[in-house]
Amino acid sequence: MRVDDALLLGAVSNLRRDTGLPVGFAGIAGPSPRMRLTAFLGNRGTALDGLSVRAGxxxxxxxxxxxxxxxxNGYHSATTISHDYDEPVREEGIHSVVAxxxxxxxxVRAVLYGGLxxxxxxxxxxITAALHAARDLEQTMAVEDExxxxxxxARPLAEHQEDAAPRERLREVYGELRALAGQVADSALRARLDAVCENLTGAATAAVRLAPRELDTxxxxxxxxxNAEIAHRLGLTAETVKSYLRDAMRKLDANSRLQAVTHARRLGLLP
Structure with missing residues (x-):
């Protein structure tokens, strides 16, 4: 999927926050051997804005x-890189850079830069802090791709869920989406996933409402x-999973794991 501009700008913001560097920017890498600089924070002008950078x-x-x-370090005198873009870098007043x-x-989906x-x-x-910002973006993008x-x-399965085979596959995909939702730290992406899952189940009209983590469980x-496998998938402890499941069973008026699933499906909370 295409790199979201807001996501890229958020990564630049995190890089500046975690490194303390005064300027951060990023480029989107396409299928061609080029990328275009699109996200900037702390910049003084527009010299780098929209710059097309060729691989190598x-x-x-x-x-x-x-x-x-x-x-x-000391960009303009560095001997390990070419100097095709010296003029816009000089206009921005950047001395040292990490990419x-x-x-x-x-x-490569994008490149993050931090500069002094x-x-x-x-x-x-x-540099380590900047690397962490890039790794966080990689993880978020990998989850979004998944x-x-x-x-x-899920879409074609939802259209034919009255048939046994598509319905079972839809349930598998739904469970996988809930597991992915449990890995998402970004609140906006989590809200989007919750909304999609509700669209697949009709949970918005359910008489019982489960908290997101309870529904994930x-x-x-x-x-x-x-419980141990669920804990691994959601990045929780087994005790925490047990607590979520206990709360969900109470809300669903269920006395067993199987009954909790059955009641959740009857209420439209699960496909």
Whole structure:
């Protein structure tokens, strides 16, 4: 899926926050050996805005080609990069830069940059913090890709869920979506997933409402997972999963795991 501009800008914001660097920006990498700089924070002008960077050229182009971070302390005198983009970098007043590729499924989807304007060098701690920002973006994008894949599977199944085979597959896909939702830290993406799952079940009209984590848990119980397996999928402890399941069973007036799933389906909380 296409890199969302708001998601990219959020990653730049996180990079600046975590590194303390005064300027951050990012480029979207397409299928061609180029990327375009689109997201900026802390910039002084528009010299870099919309710049098309070719793979292998400049700092970001080198990161794009090598699929690994590249650092230039003293950018304008660096001998390890080409200097095809010196003029816009100079106009922005940047002295040292780190460029980090965002790699999802072995393909560079974006490059994050962080820069200093004074003549200090980028410390290892700063570079590590920038790497963490890129890894967080990679994880978010990987989850979004998986969500889109599961949604594409769910749509045709939802149209034929009166048939036994599509209905069972829809239930599997729904459970996988709930598991993905449990991994999402971004509140907006989580809300989107919850809305999609409600559309697949009609849960908006249900007489009983489960909290998102309770619904995640019951959906995975429906797939036959144990508490330990659910905990692993959702990044929780087994005790926490047990607590969510207990609360869900109370709301559903259920005395067993199977009964909780049956009642949830009858109420339209699960497909």
């Amino acid at each position: 050229l400049g700092l970001g182009g080198k990161a794009l080609a090598l699929t690994r971070p590249v650092v230039a 980090i590729p965002v790699v999802v499924r072995r393909r 304007r004074d003549e200090a060098v980028l410390s290892d701690r700063t 969500v889109e894949k599961r949604l594409a599977q 019951v959906a995975l119980v429906a797939l036959g997972l144990t």
